[in-house]
Amino acid sequence: MATTKDYGLGEYTYPRGWFMVAESAKVVDKPQAVHFFGQEFALYRGKSGRVVLLDAYCPHMGTHLARNTTSYVAQDGAIEDDCIRCPYHAWRFGPDGKCNEIPYSSGPIPPSAKIKTWKVQEYMGAVFVWHDPEGGEPDYVLPVVPEWTDPAWVCGSYDDLGVVNVHPQEAIDNITDAAHFGPVHGSRTKFFENEFRGHRVVQRMGGGHRTLIAEGGPMLVTEATYHGPSLLLTRMSGLYDSWIVIAHTPVDDGSIYVWHNLIVKSPTGSAVATDEDRLHARGYQDMALAAFAQDFEVWKHKRPNVQGLYVQGDGAFQKQRKWYSQFYNPRTKTAALLPQFEGIQGARGLDAAPQEMRDTGSLSRLEVA
Template sequence: MTAHQRPRQPYEIQAAPRVERYARGWYVIGNTASVTTAPRTLEVFGTKLVAYRGERDGEVHVLDAYCPHMGGDLSKGRVCGDSVVCPFHHWSWGADGVCDEIPYAKRIPDRAVIRAWHTLEKNGLVFLWQDPERNPPLAEQEPEALADWYSPQWTDWAMRAIPIESQGRELVDNMADMAHFGPIHYSTVKSFSNEMAGHKFIQYMVGGHQILTEGEDSLITSVATYEGPAYMTTTMTGAMDGRPMKVHLLVSHIPVDMQRFVINFGVMVRRDPTLDDTANAAMLEAYAEKNVESFQQDVDIWNNKCVIDNPLLCDGDGPVNLVRKWYSQFLTDIAEVKESQVRHRRHTTVEGPTVEEVLAAQCPGPS
């Protein structure tokens, strides 16, 4: 298009005001070691929660943090049995949110109940269920088991918590944003496609990478899967320091409020049987640092970009509007979710070798 053919009016960026509403689904708050019998403060979803592990049942419990008696912060209290005790007047709150003791009262008020949140421990992670309608978790949306985490051939997660000054949708856009992989992630894309169905959105990519591949003919494969609005795991193959690598990445964000979120970023790698535990741990940390370095460039973009509801897209962009339609189901009341938000679709942005073809060439023979 020549200069004189271009429209005279500048493109107007649109960004509608957001009501305070957080997407329905499972959110990672940390790995299993991050919740102990010492109360932990969670500043999420525009409020404060307390997370702790019961002394008797060993389970993770999450309650609203503010005691309705006089406003004490339960996350600054202590765990007693499976209850958490307020530091202000020692009111005790059970794992179900019901007050179970007031040391100086003859009778506990009937209304002495606070919100108890649904939790899940799986894949070495602790999940918290958020639903703006306060409905219980949807059984079909429970995160799938990550078999490798339960295998001694794999390391545990190396975790980082990364604060972001933006909205969670901006992170999810990356699933369809093929064009950012070169400028941000040192990658050359050989093939790129997306698939959505129900609560899942998947990105398939094959490409080169300045850090994670070696030689012009070396390729990485990447399969990134969102299960719900906030829990994304990626399985990648590549190489580092002459050593073939297979890794799982965790990118799970949780909103602090409508303007901020925290990414719980994790890396686990398949152990090298020729290395001892110390060397494998060092390999994990080195790989994690390389990924955090690459990911930090995304963070720099998110912290400085604007929110845009009507992105001006070109024919080389991925299906950004498709991933946004998929994501919108989690902000919609469950009874009003439309078939168009969840039905199965595939979109190929760049034709090329598939993940399956590359993996078969790297490891010929039966899997």
């Protein structure tokens, strides 16, 4: 298992950015333990509906707030209003992390009786945390996908793919991997390009796809964008108009947790998606998942690619790895680093791209490599 240091990404072990930590529906008024960025957290939904994520250990005597089922605090319900009680001596902490009650003590509550809480946002049916080694405020927002709230579109539930023992760099590499589409997905790639813009990298691709489209079917056109180091949103026009949502979050240094979801435009063309639409959409999500599993299987069993042996036609891996390193360095360094890496890389076959993509995307103003 290779680490961030092995890849030479920067000063920090874990990157800065918004990261998915759970599917919203699974966060209820019962503390659950989650482990990301090499550390333990407690996650719960307060009675008001507010989601709270905090460091897992109680400052009193170090008890884990979310790994207990036998204490009567846990059995009777550790969540009160938006507060959480420790299962050991029942100290209660507010959603700001401050202890606000010690049931057996009439003395003052020490100011250090406090747990670090994390900035979270519910976004497209998931809970995201802002992780920042510098302790700063978010420097980008999660993009609005209007289709998520459009009744004509079916929003899937997250496929929970669990932990994979690869460094996130190996997953990110996929965005610049021009040569894997044929061998892995059976795609005769007609056009391909990458664009680097600040915290985003875009991949535009069109071609056949044996897993998602039958032989001789329409061209599958995708525009996949990493919004920061973790969230990959792909607009896909193939069998149905859809968005693929993939999120991965570092678990320890050299492993990631992965989720997958699909948002599909009503396959029957209804203004409000029907049960039949949901059935088709789930079938399509399973097909998309099968396509993703083709990448996943490779990641699961590969050795780390710390230093690749790249040839012409591979894609802009080195540029992408520099782009990705921005999240592992202080913002002061990022500012100096980024402008050199903006622009289009590895564009080819652009005549085959659909006109609307050439009009709205960057395809019409490209240099062909």
